[in-house]
Amino acid sequence: MQERVQKLMAQANLGSRRACEELIRQGRVKVNGQVIELGAKADPSEDTITVDGRTLRLDDQKKVYIALHKPVNVLSTDDPHKGDTRKTVRDLVHVDGHLFMIGRLDADSSGLVVLTNDGALANRLTHPRYRHTKTYKVTVYGLPDPKVIEQWEQGVYLPDEGMTSPCSVRVKKADRGLTVMEIVMTEGKKRQIRRVASLLGFPVRHLTRTQIGQLNLGTLKPGEWRELNEQDVLALRANHPVIRSIRSARPRPTRPKRQHERD
Known part of the structure; x- marks a missing residue:
């Protein structure tokens, strides 16, 4: 299910939504190896999201x-x-x-x-x-x-x-x-x-x-x-x-x- 990347980042506890948006503006976030712009969407079950080269992992979260x-x-x-x-x-x-x-x-x-x-x-x-x-x-x-x-x-x-x-x-x-x-x-x-x-x-x-x-x-x-x-x-x-x-x-x-x- 596609969601805005800043939402997925916040879900992974990388900071508030606004803080995650700033990381995207700074060009530090990639989806499948491509630098993204604010507003881009991704599906965490299919796409690879990286922040400063580190892969975002949502599967480790406790399901609520x-x-x-x-x-x-x-x-x-x-x-x-x-x-x-x-x-x-x-x-x-x-x-x-x-x-x-x-x-x-x-x-x-x-x-x-x-x-x-x-x-x-x-x-x-x-x-x-x-x-x-x-x-x-x-x-x-x-x-x-x-x-x-x-x-x-x-x-x-x-x-x-x-x-x-x-x-x-x-x-x-x-x-x-x-x-x-x-x-x-x-x-x-x-x-x-x-x-x-x-x-x-x-x-x-x-x-x-x-x-x-x-x-x-x-x-x-x-x-x-x-x-x-x-x-x-x-x-x-x-x-x-x-x-x-x-x-x-x-x-x-x-x-x-x-x-x-x-x-």
Whole structure:
């Protein structure tokens, strides 16, 4: 997984991000034997990074895996836009070194995100081709009927992004003009659930991610976090069982009718 070289250097405890940027400006950092400029990226699993001729080694680091219950109005970034004074997830998790984020959430949403210095795992669980599952508890305004649920599950066209992939949508409760659903997805377009819900006529009231793979949010309250043990990491790697039905729901090309079938 490619990251900016100064982030990787800071992760290897070579100094603060700014100090590492200065080393790059001074021409003391190379990737695969070539001096780099500030902003260059590298994949530590494939590229060789050297500082003053010494190879940067990240494999010797103790692997850290953290589950956080991100509260509403907290940013899923460690680099907010200038002037944005809202807290970030890194303000809540006091662990040294760079951490990759698995499962970013928009500021209006809450729930499970995972932070780790294991770049290989982060890539495995975030790259679209691996179709790793994430589970959400979603409350919408209105009472969607079975046809709407079926349409949501099969895919909805998003302007500028095309069709969404098949997902699992299960109604858990419907009362007083509100519907609570469990949604299991294998993709994560920007604000996808909110956009799909609005297009179908049922805007989101609350959205909480409850699960990544088979790792549950558990009893963590908003703002709380804990380190994961070996069993937790195995659960994180495993997909939700509903992935089988989601995959089987992918549209299949229709066979052209033969001549004797057309009439």
